[in-house]
Amino acid sequence: MSVDEAPISIGSDNEKQQVVVDALAFVDLDDPNIDKDDAIAGILEDDSPYPEVRSAVANTDDASIPCGTLRAWVLGFIWAIIVPGLNQFFFFRYPAVNITGTVAQLLSFPMGRLWANIVPNWIVFGIPINPGPFTIKEHVLITIMATVGSQSAYATDIVAVQRVYYNQTFNFTYQWMMVMSTQMIGFSLGGVMRRFLVQPPSMIWPTNLVTCALFNTLHAQTYAGIGTRGGISRGRFFTYVWLGGIAWYFFPGYLFQALSYFTWVCWIAPENVVVNQLFGYQSGLGMSLITFDWAQIAYTLSPLASPWWAEANVIAGFITFFWIIAPLIYYTNTWYAKYMPMQSRTSFDNTGASYDVSKIITSDNQLNITAYEEYSPLFLSTTFAISYGLSFASITSTIMHALLFFRKQIWTQARRSMNEQPDIHARLMSKYRQVPEWWYMSIFVAMFIFGIVCIEVWPTDFPVWGFVLALIIAFIYIIPIGMIQAITNQQIGLNVITELIVGYLIPGRPLAMMMFKTWGYITMYQALQFASDFKLGHYMKVSPRTMFWAQVAASALSGTVQLGVQAWMFSNIQDICTPQQKDGFICPNTQVFGTASIIWGVIGPQRQFSAGQVYHSLTWFFLIGTICPVVVWLLQMKWPNSWIRYINFPVIFNGTSLIPPASAVNYVTWGIVGFIFQYVIRRRHFSWWTKYNYVLSAALDSGLACSIVLIFFCLQYPRNGTIGENNVLTWWGNTVFINTADGAAAPLWTVNGTFG
Structure with a gap:
């Protein structure tokens, strides 16, 4: 190892003593990722306090390596x-x-x-x-x-x-x-x-x-990691998984797409609406639990990258709001929910059809109040409405969480230099x-x-x-949201x-x-x-x-x-x-963006969330988001070393923010895989985990990305996607999940005239 490559060593006794003091101060911060004894040991060994970082990043540097060539x-x-x-x-x-x-x-x-x-x-x-x-x-x-x-x-x-x-x-x-x-x-x-x-x-x-x-x-x-160096090399391991990932995705991504939407319960009862709403992946709540498609599993982010405690918060939020509260709201017909699918990214009118914004705007794209009143209010599927409420809660909980849990670290970093x-x-x-x-x-x-x-x-x-206000909002949230994301x-x-603020102000x-x-x-x-x-x-x-x-x-x-x-x-x-x-x-993205500009900019949030409107009750989530972090902080003050320190309400409220367009399968299987690798394997086979976990994630992501590109340019883009339309694309394995009430996004009740 050259001098340039050597880690900065801790020399004199005074330097060692200062490092110990800094380490003790560091582990005193409110960080669920930290293990105090392990962190101090890592710092004293001239390495990161976090085993995740030690497993993927070398603690050396050669400043002579060319970079900006x-x-x-x-x-x-x-x-x-x-x-x-x-x-x-x-x-x-x-x-x-x-x-x-x-x-x-x-x-x-x-x-x-x-x-x-x-x-x-x-x-x-x-x-x-x-x-x-x-x-x-x-x-x-x-x-x-x-x-x-x-x-x-x-x-x-x-x-x-x-x-x-x-x-x-x-x-x-x-x-x-x-x-x-x-x-x-x-x-x-x-x-x-x-x-x-x-x-x-x-x-x-x-x-x-x-x-x-x-x-x-x-x-x-040079080996960047901790634990045993036995077994096959990381490079060979990556190559095997990468090639396997490329080959495998041709099945769930093209040849046998039912492996991706593995709604096996719905295949048994394809016309039972309740069964499909509970076990379906496209418009249901994903209780079938299984998919064989890494694109579905890693739709949000790789489950092999996030810490398990954070994944557990996301899953806890998902189960609470989408497996418990959503069915209660839907089957009690709150917000006229039974006339719409359980889950949909579409907005609806009072006949259960997709909302036609062209009926309520003038030729110069202004709201026609008379036409709006004659046509219909705007309605949302149950999961879509809940997602709005969770977004409201995440905004207030983020600020409260930062004030309560991050204030010490923010103050420390404001005064600390890099060295x-x-x-x-x-x-x-x-x-x-x-x-x-x-x-x-x-x-x-x-x-x-x-x-x-x-x-x-x-x-x-x-x-x-308005421009200045938008920048102020962004500026206020950069540090609290950034710290939550980084952790x-x-x-x-x-x-x-x-969208809510500008809809009311302008x-x-x-x-x-x-x-x-x-x-x-x-x-x-x-x-x-x-x-x-x-x-x-x-x-x-x-x-x-x-x-x-x-x-x-x-x-x-x-x-x-x-x-x-x-x-x-x-x-x-x-x-x-x-x-x-x-x-x-x-x-399609332009259509979504344009429709949102009409819904929020022309119709306006006051016709959805103001007092007396259908979704006014969702505004209570602002208060819920403010209170919940305070409760956790008070409990943690009383029991500082208990499991309560892992509760993070901004993550609970926001972890499922991609629903819609994401669906339940993207979170259920993500949580299962995360539990297996980030909890079970990390605890029981730590040496294997620290050597291969992040390489495995990179290989699966890389194989998927390459396979998607190959499928698209070789099989979908030529002839505008008509290759195989009379054989491989129409066989049972590519249609069984579509020919169900889940695939049809069927509501529980049929509209007889109008509702609401």
Whole structure:
């Protein structure tokens, strides 16, 4: 081991004593992930206090390893064009395919190796074209550039909805400035908050551990882990599982889709509505318990990445609200529930049909009050309505939880420098030049000006004070939501609360509603996405300044590429965003976004949640969310070492926030797999778990991602999905789960006229 690779050692007795003091202070924090004795031992051994981190991240660094090379920048820019461009193209198509960061991580590896082997070792203007072997730090930088803007920018939906729903086509300058502002303001805030969300060792960011394990496996780094080193290597283990995952997904993903929707109870009684509502996966509550599809199991996130106590909170919330409360509400016909499916992502009118917003808006997309009163109020399925209530509770519980449980850590981190962190990784990173705060603030000021220009120069009907309020909401929630996500792997969303606020403050302005929601929600989301990437660079010892410029450049490039792809599509694809589009470019996400702009921006929340309206009782969840963390805090004060310390109400309320469009199967099987690996195997076979758990997760995710791409481009995209439509796609194994009351989303009662 070279001097550069050696961990920072604890030398003198005074240094050791100070480390012990810091360790004791660290384990005194309210952190359910910490085991006090194990944490102190880890710190004294110059390693992370957390075994999860020790199993996936090496506690060494070689600062001489090349990182920001010409090769890394060129490959990073290539992937920052390919991945966002393809994802934006398929974003408007149904069915779509999503090119994940894992695909870029895997495919950029042989590209880097190929560059190292065939490109001449020339030096041009003092810059080596081929700096030698492809390094792990270059690979990290390329992957971050590929993923930082890989998903469709939220603001591109505003542009699409303006064109499709409101016949507004503002020029490219407006579109570009809005996309840059919504994406980059979050980056600047995430950078400012890194003292709280990146540097502390308790901010684990569990998903990054899977990514780190894959990097170390691909590059055959010095063993990063604890426990025995016996058994097959991580690299061979990854290869076997990855190849098996690619091959297996062809069955639940294409050849035998009943393995994915394994509603075996519903197959026995396909026409029994109650049985299908309880045991179904598509419109039911998922009590059949089984699926053989990793895409279903890991729909929310990999169950092998989150700590078990956090997964237990999610499952407790799911069982309480969706297996106990939802049936009670449904079968007592509360909110006229029996006239609708138990679970649906659709909104309904008083005949049980999908709500037709075209009946209640004028030609200039304003609410026609008379038509609304003659037509119908808007009704939601039981699980959809409960999800709104849980969103309300999660917002207030997050603030209360942060005030009660995080205040000590926030105060400590506000005063602590990086080299004072009780964590080897922070001390290793303190050797690198840090990014000055004014760099982030400069981006914030520039993007703030972009936002003001968009609002004021073009007719958006969005007041500047609304823009400022949206940013304030995002700013308030970044630290509490970020700390919860970094510890539990669960992110609380601001999309519902921003829709509710703007619907009351600025009624009747759908474009203003979309802008408020985007700046309020996506600013926070992007800040945490960048914080997560910062932590990945922190774990892999990538220079912070190199990370900064890579993220800025890739974000600007990916947003520009996405707008260019979208503009080309609307100019060259006939009938785009219409139901009759022959190639499947029917824009399902744009339809959802546009309908939401009408429901929240035109109809308004006052016609759903105000006093006297159908769903007014859901507003009590704001109070419930405020009280519950206080109760847990008081109980924990009395019994500090009991199981009560693991109760986290923001996670309980928000863990099931993806319902809809997620369904029960995505949580039930996720919890079962999480229990097996994160509780049983971790406790009984810890050496196996620490060596293979995160590699297994990376291999399953990678195999799934590659298989989805192969199936889509080889079997679904050609001939617009008609391959096999008369044989493999119509046999029993691909239709049995559809030909049930669950597949038909059947309600318990048939409407005779109207209800409500």
